Amino acid sequence: MVLLNRAFEEENIKTFFSYGSCVTQRVYGAIWAAPYDVKAVIIRSLSNSCDMNPHTGVTYYEDSITKIPIAAVSTAAADALSYFYSIEGPLSVNFELKCETLPDRLSANVIAETKGNEFSNRIIAMGGHFDSWDEGEGAHDDGAGIMHCFEALRILKKIGYQPRHTIRCVFWINEENGMRGALKYAELSELNNEIHVAALESDRGGFTPRGFAMDSVLLSRAKNYQDLLRPYGISELELGGGGVDIGPLKKQNKNTQLVALVPDSQRYFDVHHAETDVFENVNKRELELGAAAVAVAIYIIDQELD
Ligand SMILES: [Zn+2]
CATH class of the missing domain: 3.40.630.10 (Zn peptidases)
Structure with missing residues (x-):
């Protein structure tokens, strides 16, 4: 399992620039990791607050690459995982995803x-x-x-x-x-x-x-x-x-x-x-x-x- 833990750059006054330079880990994380025989990807939520809430968003797969699960954890959880890893080395992590893609429904502007x-x-x-x-x-x-x-x-x-x-x-x-x-x-x-x-x-x-x-x-x-x-x-x-x-x-x-x-x-x-x-x-x-x-x-x- 891989943790992608790039944090917001706090020196940007406009936080959208920080979002822009981190968002690739959520959008492409599963594609990047798949060739390395990774079972799943955990990403740091795209937020500059230290909180306990996962922040979701678009993620991409490619049909030619194995589709592996990817999940966002809260910034606080990402910091904790990173801290324990630095002290104890490889960790054992379980996660369960309940999200699903439902069929399209007619909608309107x-x-x-x-x-x-x-x-x-x-x-x-x-x-x-x-x-x-x-x-x-x-x-x-x-x-x-x-x-x-x-x-x-x-x-x-x-x-x-x-x-x-x-x-x-x-x-x-x-x-x-x-x-x-x-x-x-x-x-x-x-x-x-x-x-x-x-x-x-x-x-x-x-x-x-x-x-x-x-x-x-x-x-x-x-x-x-x-x-x-x-x-x-x-x-x-x-x-x-x-x-x-x-x-x-x-x-x-x-x-x-x-x-x-x-x-x-x-x-x-x-x-x-x-x-x-x-x-x-x-x-x-x-x-x-x-x-x-x-x-x-x-x-x-x-x-x-x-
Ligand atoms: Zn919007």
Whole structure:
């Protein structure tokens, strides 16, 4: 049995970079280990908190390579295994997996939209994903994201804003396990000759918003608003929008400007893909600030792009 125990690099201020450099051990661990006559792989959960919860996620197999079991243990358990190994040498470990892959079921994206009064055939999409891993409720990943966007639509209506473009709020399905909702959405969008001017994704948790990551055309326009955003703590504007669910739209039309809401990332991996990702761990005020930030971003996009 092999323990893959690469820990998050704590020097990264943005924890998603730490996640990115560790995630390969979960995604490819079973493929890496199989040629070495390994019976099973244990991985350190992808989290920078020391907790007792396994954090799950996508793992890959290849048909040409023996499929061996792979399981995530909590960061605390990984530290304990590593410590006992350093003292006692080879350990005897038993684990029992009860997970299974069930047959596919029909599912759907959920969409709400309000028509634009100037470019009704040009769409600004915003959303997140409707599915989650079954350990927790997916409250931050990605219940918060879809509520950010749904609430942003409500805010814009409430203040009587007349959008120039059609604003569409999308709850994409199946992001965690194949992104079939995003692919189907892009496929139908192309079939219907829809033009997406921009697409915003919120999939980084319901934490205090700091700003936005954007593609370059939009970024250069949004910088004119930076002084207005500063009092609300959302003036961090960085290059590089995008997200799993909106990525396929960019593949179709390279002019579509992708945007990501960027909240503070320090606590995201405390709950990510774990049983602690529940509604009780979402702070109401932080969630509301995120929704307001999305409404602001949609306003800027709607005003600045044609
Ligand atoms: Zn997510």
